[in-house]
Amino acid sequence: MSESIGGSDTPTAHNAAEGAGASKTRDSGSTYGVARNANELRNLTCDGNAIAGVAKAAVASIVVVQEINVPAMCQIVFDIGERWAQEDFDKFKPGAKLELPSEGAKDALLAPMYVSGMTLDASAGRVMLTVTAFDKMHFLRFGAYTTPFAKKSDAAIFEWVANSVTGLTLSVSELRAEPYPYVLQDNETRYDFLLRRCKQANYECMIETQGGKEMLIVRSNHQGGSTFMTLAYKKDVEAINLDMRVPTLGSTVTSLGYNVSSGETDAGSCSSDSRRDKAMGNQTGFDVASPFGSSPITLRRPDLNDASSLDYVSAAERAHHQHAFIEGTATLRGVNLQARAGINIRLVGTSTSFDGPYYVVKSTHRFDRNNDVTALDLKRSAM
Missing domain, CATH: 3.55.50.10 (Baseplate protein-like domains)
Structure with a gap:
């Protein structure tokens, strides 16, 4: 596991895993309102009320994780002192609603999350309370x-x-x-x-x-859609790790269906790149993999009985294999809540091969007493 990024090093069910991998450096010259975003994380409310007084003073870290196809998660770690009372525990009862005020914005950057667990960890004279909440997908x-x-x-x-x-x-x-x-x-x-x-x-x-x-x-899938923001290495991005691997399955996908009423079989297939895949770069993953030969696969879909449906699922399966052609992470300088899962970004300042558009599949925003940071998990289907 990577080194902790600051604050409490006490591991919990989620914060050690979700918060790892970012550096402790901070740069006030970063763009996109980073300071404002970091302050916003401090303004979480619980059931419509500000987390104030003893509880707010005890916040050691806040981690918010957003990931495609996964319930978003918020974890607040409190460093509990003698002044912490039962009423402070009661604020975070199961089902309590955590929100980030949108400050007049039409749509909030973070959806509400609901408390589903608490972890108490006491050792060496220090007591840590971790509150875990998920959005409504949970x-x-x-x-x-x-x-x-x-x-x-x-x-x-x-x-x-x-x-x-x-x-x-x-x-x-x-x-x-x-x-x-x-x-x-x-x-x-x-x-x-x-x-x-x-x-x-x-x-x-x-x-x-x-x-x-x-x-x-x-x-x-929105990989290859319009670019939401450009992030420059060394200016906006502190660290980048990108891994290119040619796809070994799915250059041609054939799907076999079955018509129960007639007893006949049908088939659909896909062997071409989508418009969005081509928008990610000059060469798609399957273009780069062509020296290794073809990599066909066959799906059995007895629930489908017409060629157009089978063509559709074949194209979906092919895209699924190609979308992970390049995967990696980018660690930003400071917290940027607008850099979140489900948007396309453009990286610049790395190299000719790796500069370009990427799809954000996961974002981890962390605030603690020593550091504020956003880490992004990225994918790309071409280069």
Whole structure:
């Protein structure tokens, strides 16, 4: 495990894993309102009330992790002293709502998160309390269900998922519109069911706040979309680690379907790059892998019975294999809440091969008494 980035070194269930890997250097010359973003993390509220008094003074660190297809997480570590009272514990009861005030902005940068766990760690005369909270996607992890869907589209299926959580509204973008003959949620959590459906079509999901509403966003993978910001190595970015590996599977994907009523089989395939993959660079992952030969795979999809649907899932599977052509991390100078999972950025100042657009699949924002930092996990399908 990498060296801790500051503050308490006491490991907990999440903070040691999520907070590792960043440096302790800080540069006040960084752009994009870093100082303001760091201060915003200090302004978290609990059930609409500011974390004030003894509790606020005891904050040792705050970590916020946002990741595509994973419930966002917030962890607050308190260094408890003698003045800490029972009422301070009671503020963070299970289900308590943690929010970052948007200060007049239409849409908050962080969706509300709900307390689901506390860890008390006492040793060597020091008492640490870690409060862990997740956004509403975490609610989908409760309970396993079996639910059939006949002749339903992706949007209709995801609408059922969103409606199962009070206060959650669905927002979809660029999904396949045609209904499926039959889909079964088979004794699995709503979260596992959502992930399975997203993986099969190369969709992605996350929770965002839009117009004051908590939204379950389900959309086509946005790698290769419009660039949100440019980050320069040594100016905005303190450390970069990028790893290029040619894809070994999926240059051609064939999907086999079956029509139950007629007993006939059908097939679909994909062997070409999408517009968004090409937008990530001059050579896609499969272009670079061509000296090694082709890497075909076959999927069996008995739930699909028409060529257009089978072509669609073939293209989704091919994109899934190519999107991890280049993977890595970038550690920013300071906290930048606008650099978050689900956006495309452009890195400059590294090298001709590695400069260019990247998709942020995970963002870790950490504030503690010694340092504020944002670390990004990146992917790219071309170079």
